[in-house]
Amino acid sequence: MSTLWIVLGICVVFVLAAAIPLLRRDDPGRSPLPPRKETLHDWRNER
Template structure:
């Protein structure tokens, strides 16, 4: 039973750390998105 609690605790810590990281990076004024690079496919579609 104690092994179950350890595994459950590790899962909760993993999910919370991922959620906090995603919420912290959602500030729109901090980092504007990078412009999309032109590709060879874009050049072919210009015709």
């Protein structure tokens, strides 16, 4: 039974460690996404 609790605790810690970066949206060091690359389709639509 104690082995089950250890495995369950490791799983919870792993899930929380993976979820914390996703939950932090207001990180000041986070840079915005780069602009989308221009495609041939965009170039044809500019005419």
